[in-house]
Amino acid sequence: xxxxxCDDDVAVCDIIEDILCAYSKxxxxxxDVCQFYKVESLIQSIEDGNSFNLIYQDIEFPNMTGIDFGExxxxxxxxxxxxxxxISGANSYDRQLFSFQPLYFISKPFNxxxxxxxxxxxxxxxxxxxxxxxxxxxxKTVFVPLNEIMFFESISREILIQTISTKDxxxxxxxxxxxxxxxxxxxxxxNSYIVNTRFIKSINKSxxxxxxxxxxxxxRKYKDNILEFVEGII
Amino acid sequence: MSLDLIYKGFLNxxxxxxxxxxxxxxxxxxKYNKIITFFSYLFFYLVLTYIYLFLNNQILSFTCNILGFxxxxxxxxxxxxxxxxxxxxxxxxxxxxxxxxxxxxxxSYLARFSADFISLLFSFCVSYFxxxxxxxxIPKKYYRYITIFNVFNIAIIMLILLxxxxxxxxxxxxxxxxxxxxxxxxxxxxxFNDMIGSFEREQNLSNIKNQYDLIxxxxxxxxxxxxxxxxxxxxxxxxxxxxxxxxxxEKLDELxxxxxxxxxxxxxxxxxxxxxxxxxxxILNSKYKLGKSLxxxxxxxxxxxxxxxxxxxxxxxxxxxxLDNAIEAASKVSYKWIKFSxxxxxxxxxxxVENSFDGFLKIKNNEISTRKNDKSNxxxxxxxxxxxxxxxxxxxxITYNHSSFKVRIIxxxxx
Numbered sequence: 189x190x191x192x193x194c195d196d197d198v199a200v201c202d203i204i205e206d207i208l209c210a211y212s213k214x215x216x217x218x219x220d221v222c223q224f225y226k227v228e229s230l231i232q233s234i235e236d237g238n239s240f241n242l243i244y245q246d247i248e249f250p251n252m253t254g255i256d257f258g259e260x261x262x263x264x265x266x267x268x269x270x271x272x273x274x275i276s277g278a279n280s281y282d283r284q285l286f287s288f289q290p291l292y293f294i295s296k297p298f299n300x301x302x303x304x305x306x307x308x309x310x311x312x313x314x315x316x317x318x319x320x321x322x323x324x325x326x327x328k329t330v331f332v333p334l335n336e337i338m339f340f341e342s343i344s345r346e347i348l349i350q351t352i353s354t355k356d357x358x359x360x361x362x363x364x365x366x367x368x369x370x371x372x373x374x375x376x377x378x379n380s381y382i383v384n385t386r387f388i389k390s391i392n393k394s395x396x397x398x399x400x401x402x403x404x405x406x407x408r409k410y411k412d413n414i415l416e417f418v419e420g421i422i
Numbered sequence: 423m424s425l426d427l428i429y430k431g432f433l434n435x436x437x438x439x440x441x442x443x444x445x446x447x448x449x450x451x452x453k454y455n456k457i458i459t460f461f462s463y464l465f466f467y468l469v470l471t472y473i474y475l476f477l478n479n480q481i482l483s484f485t486c487n488i489l490g491f492x493x494x495x496x497x498x499x500x501x502x503x504x505x506x507x508x509x510x511x512x513x514x515x516x517x518x519x520x521x522x523x524x525x526x527x528x529x530s531y532l533a534r535f536s537a538d539f540i541s542l543l544f545s546f547c548v549s550y551f552x553x554x555x556x557x558x559x560i561p562k563k564y565y566r567y568i569t570i571f572n573v574f575n576i577a578i579i580m581l582i583l584l585x586x587x588x589x590x591x592x593x594x595x596x597x598x599x600x601x602x603x604x605x606x607x608x609x610x611x612x613x614f615n616d617m618i619g620s621f622e623r624e625q626n627l628s629n630i631k632n633q634y635d636l637i638x639x640x641x642x643x644x645x646x647x648x649x650x651x652x653x654x655x656x657x658x659x660x661x662x663x664x665x666x667x668x669x670x671x672e673k674l675d676e677l678x679x680x681x682x683x684x685x686x687x688x689x690x691x692x693x694x695x696x697x698x699x700x701x702x703x704x705i706l707n708s709k710y711k712l713g714k715s716l717x718x719x720x721x722x723x724x725x726x727x728x729x730x731x732x733x734x735x736x737x738x739x740x741x742x743x744x745l746d747n748a749i750e751a752a753s754k755v756s757y758k759w760i761k762f763s764x765x766x767x768x769x770x771x772x773x774x775v776e777n778s779f780d781g782f783l784k785i786k787n788n789e790i791s792t793r794k795n796d797k798s799n800x801x802x803x804x805x806x807x808x809x810x811x812x813x814x815x816x817x818x819x820i821t822y823n824h825s826s827f828k829v830r831i832i833x834x835x836x837x
Binding site: 278279281282283285289293390391392393397411414415418421 | 685696697698729730767768770772815816817819832837
């Protein structure tokens, strides 16, 4: 796992790196850590082709701030896979930060547990990345990485599978699909919809809006699922 | 079909409509959808009209009315005593109006016509009165008193009717008694209205007191923080001096320990991660101190922006009430803990308070009720929370098992 720490205070970067290394040794997980002291340097590194699974991002900087970084990552490069944990010395947060869908918020001074908790959350999500979804169409088996599926929609006896780049139809019942998916990233929100929570941008009383502005209707029957999902984030 | 039947049938429609208006005014919205409600009233109308037109039996008519009213009251969401109250109140009022007109006006068509339209007018007045004052928090005992009053009303009328039906000559004594009864009713309701007024004023005062307490908690919090900050500022100079010495002497272990001590002091200042919203932090800190003093352990996660369009007083009232309930319950068990969380995710605001408890709940009318002894003054906490959640069209969920109790709230449209 590749982790970046971006904070203008070297001490903070060192503390976090120490915690991550200790965890890495204790749990036999490979963690590669890079430190950055300016948002500009981190952005430059990503533009040069480096990518990270998890970034610990301080918010307060003299020049480009954590908010600028959020805008770069989520808005400019449209990367929603990299997990970001915001670190802040302030009490309350700017509302823009929430639109970047951070994995976690940590405030200074922080303790080891918070860093570990956010790390484990990110590791869990990473584990999911390698899963593949399969379905049969015209006798052939089709493979799709789970991470690329945005949602499933049931249309009469078929299911529409919408991925980031394509869509396809195959015969299956949504109930069977729900059972076989058995995946915490996927949520049943309506009689006709199963949504990949990774792509949820915002939730409304009657509708869920996805990253590409798709709108998925919610039915009250499944509102408990949504409640559990919201509770479980962070 | 004779004109007579049509006329009577039409007047009965007016009568049923009056019943519908006054029932919805007192009992509120119907539980079931409009179709079921409509057909229930229609069925009642048909039965009543049949008895009235073809059977012409007063006692049967009266019985049908009383049973019908009581049955119709089940179309609405309310407790049993309110249903009984409505049945007797409406019955009594309509009987008074009807008998009065029957005996004042000799022409039975005109009498019936006037009675039904005056009943309709009466229904609109009652409905307007109930809606305008939004009478939701009236204690049950008042309903019981009026129900008894109305039962006696009906009893008097029935007894007099029975007596006068036996008389051969027409007598003006009877309508006079009915008229006096009407005046008594009016006086009674005027007095009752005043009583309700004073009860509502008391409620208002209690609400104002709650708001005042909230503000006071806030001010105390600010005051406390300012004092502690001043103290820390003052100590800082003293604290910095030893550091210079320890660095110079390169006593790293002592330096480390010294810094840990200072950090501990800082963490004692703000009792937990604050939200940054003044009103909310005031109430959170005050409940935290209260809970701590009772031996309750707290765990919290707060991440919220201060630019929400949700009224922070509403948030403070929600958290204040939920934490009060949580503290009340957790303090009763041996393993005392409360976990709460206030966070903004995916465009919604999520609030949750979870606590340990002894597993016993009092449930009345499908709602959780207070376990405290002073029933008329307690049990409003969860009600206020529900009212606020409804105001924002949010969702509230309560789950519990034998050892823990959890309330979760989602508010949408937070900007």
